[in-house]
Amino acid sequence: MIPLDAAPELAPYLDEPAQLPGGAPGKVGLLRLAFEQRGGRTVLADLFRQAPLLVQRALHWDAAMPEMACVFVISTSGGTLQGDRYRIDVSLGAGAWAHVTTQAANKIQAMDANYATQLQRISLAEDAYLEFLPEPTIPYRHSRFVSHTAVSLPTSATVLYADILLPGRKHHRDGEVFRYDLYSCTVRAARPGGPGLFVEKYVVEPARFGVDRRGVLDDLHVFGNAVLLTSAARARRVAEQVPPVWDPDVPLVAGVSRLPNDAGLSYKVLGRETEPVRARIQEFCAVARAVTVGRGAPSVFAWR
Template structure:
């Protein structure tokens, strides 16, 4: 099987890929290390990188099949021991191909121990027209642990004029701490119905979210995150040529939530990077370090 599957060839695989990735991190000898690494194709992890020093481990996940198709079932488990600090991203944009009727699914389980934190920052996902996809992510935080999650999703290959008029995308996210829910998020996009609805995407093809959970934020941080959006030169423009505000910032019970809907993954990424840097400096007193696999 070649690394890069076409839609037609991929959907001929009835059973689909059953891949998994289990990673455990520990802070030992002043270094965050991977102490357990178990993989099954098509998932793979590159060797760890330390572009910001030994205390923060950067990991890059690869999907060697090139995309997800109906019938695929992928699972990832990340576990951080006390004081471990980890950033995990993906090597390239994810692709969810058109389905012949079977659902594709991805499940992520994360456990973060005391004084540890994880930044889960995958590159954007492109959901092809006709895709049927569900992703579930659950985080268990111990006291004084925290997590930063983001997701950038484009519905349809809009550069080719494709719209997401059929198919279904579901995202379920839960963050818990000692049996108490800190953030529960449910999102569903069903083709044209939610793509065009003013209560859904309002005609925009890009949806993005960032959640920082596990540490309280001040009203000042919320205001700064909003100003980051308002003061940047990459707003989306509507048909009238007027600037359209397509972002929002909310303070959670123990964290921060940012939302974007628009037409540009680059705009979403730049704003979320700005928020990430703001949170890093305020909560960790450490500047961000962009993963080397990200596009410039």
């Protein structure tokens, strides 16, 4: 894997902060989560954490899936800062079920030097099931953030991954809609020890290439991106239950597409405000869960 610091879009932001250089002690957040099935339910068998990333313990609060371990990733800082380098490793043993989310939105703080990165590595064994559903990302004015998520799973396992990107703090002072410098997101998947399945990357640089144009986002501000990695048969059943949406009154558009190499599905949602986009992502996740593991969504979903 190419190091995140080598991403070409970071070339204009290689200057170091005046306070602490990038990746200095206190700016490297590490988190390792390993889940295993024991005694009919999933437990957090291994945990390593280094501030500002923190997980306290696994809970079993999902009434629809009481066997599933649920964890909240907590940040002990005031958000993601310039020079921060985060890494999160998540692994699931055979038959393990886990839900990973965050305690609040990921606030990418304003930056006057350097950038922040987050690397996520996800590995599943046979028949494992993972919901990786963090709260939305809010990039502040002049922030620069690069994330890379790499997933390895066999055909019998399922990963449900989603993120929501906001345009900034819309109602802060004079507004921060698309005032950030850079947001780059890459998601890739592969079979264990085998070929790659797909790579999806989008780079948003509002000052260089305006996104509020027709053919890009136009007058829509919130982008929801969900990826379902599962068997071809299950993906087909999910796609049949998720029709495209065009609602000019909200406004909101959404649609599902098939990923290459029978990897699964990609579901994209665009809207003016956060909650309608969140609701569509939740609906997609509920259908995906019902098809892949035969369980309903909880009455109060992880995204409140």
